[in-house]
Amino acid sequence: MYVITGITGKVGGVVARTLLSKNLPVRGVMRNAAKAGEWRALGCEVAIAEMDDAGALAEAFKGAKGVFILPPSDFDPAPGFPVACRIIDALVRAIRSAEPEKVVCLSTIGAQASQINLLTQRTLMEKALNGLALPVTFLRPGWFMENCALDVVSASEKGVIQSFLQPLDKAVPMVATADVGKLAASLLQQSWAGKRVVELEGPCRVSPNDIASTFSQILGRPVVAEAVARRAWETLFREQGHQFPSPRMQMIDGFNEGWICFEGAEDERAIGDTRLEEVLRSLLKAGN
Numbered sequence: 001m002y003v004i005t006g007i008t009g010k011v012g013g014v015v016a017r018t019l020l021s022k023n024l025p026v027r028g029v030m031r032n033a034a035k036a037g038e039w040r041a042l043g044c045e046v047a048i049a050e051m052d053d054a055g056a057l058a059e060a061f062k063g064a065k066g067v068f069i070l071p072p073s074d075f076d077p078a079p080g081f082p083v084a085c086r087i088i089d090a091l092v093r094a095i096r097s098a099e100p101e102k103v104v105c106l107s108t109i110g111a112q113a114s115q116i117n118l119l120t121q122r123t124l125m126e127k128a129l130n131g132l133a134l135p136v137t138f139l140r141p142g143w144f145m146e147n148c149a150l151d152v153v154s155a156s157e158k159g160v161i162q163s164f165l166q167p168l169d170k171a172v173p174m175v176a177t178a179d180v181g182k183l184a185a186s187l188l189q190q191s192w193a194g195k196r197v198v199e200l201e202g203p204c205r206v207s208p209n210d211i212a213s214t215f216s217q218i219l220g221r222p223v224v225a226e227a228v229a230r231r232a233w234e235t236l237f238r239e240q241g242h243q244f245p246s247p248r249m250q251m252i253d254g255f256n257e258g259w260i261c262f263e264g265a266e267d268e269r270a271i272g273d274t275r276l277e278e279v280l281r282s283l284l285k286a287g288n
Helices: 010-021 033-041 054-061 082-098 120-129 145-158 177-188 208-219 230-239 246-257 276-287
Strands: 002-005 026-030 045-048 066-069 103-106 136-141 160-163 195-201 224-227 269-271
Touching (some): 054 082, 066 177, 177 195, 208 224, 208 276
Parallel strands (some): 002 066, 066 103, 136 195, 160 224
């Protein structure tokens, strides 16, 4: 039995469907019982659990050949990351209680960084899971291509995308969520000892100018990228409802300054095959 948290999301859904396509048993962990019917119809067992409920999670993890951990992200974390810490504590207690054979945890590029930023939530998760006495793989993908969903309306209606990633010609590791899910499903079926890190990026690195150019190619009209001035970030994020914009700003600084990056050996680097054009076409279709 493979247990998948976050099954109703993009990555978790791909993990589950990939395993089901191989006729492997899957138990999906979800918060909302109203979504259970769809997954039961596909052949899944379903467990209802909040991600900070150690008892319910332990019950869901029992008998698992492998558990996929997709910790929810807090996009406006208070100082000290209290929400993430509560979830991490519950997950660690549940895993210790249930004793699955192995764990694959979705982490992130830059989880090794010492500077506090939005991705520190994954740093804390890795540190906690490193203390477990079972095999754990930390899957560290690059920037999700699907983040470009925020650019669809502006690109389509104004021919402009506003970029926090800068300079505009700097390419960074990006990857499609479909490739993240497929690799996670593959990792769950592998055997290994101890702890390891596997890094994942797409077929080529992507700059904001590349994103604009690809939108232009698909739409058949000019689209350009414009840099959002660093001095304007805090005001913009607060206008969007963020109470604690600093971690998000520090994360973007990390990509722009280069200290959020990959660090592993080349033999633990994986390359996805989904190209940016495919993702943007899908986002544009969904936006219409």
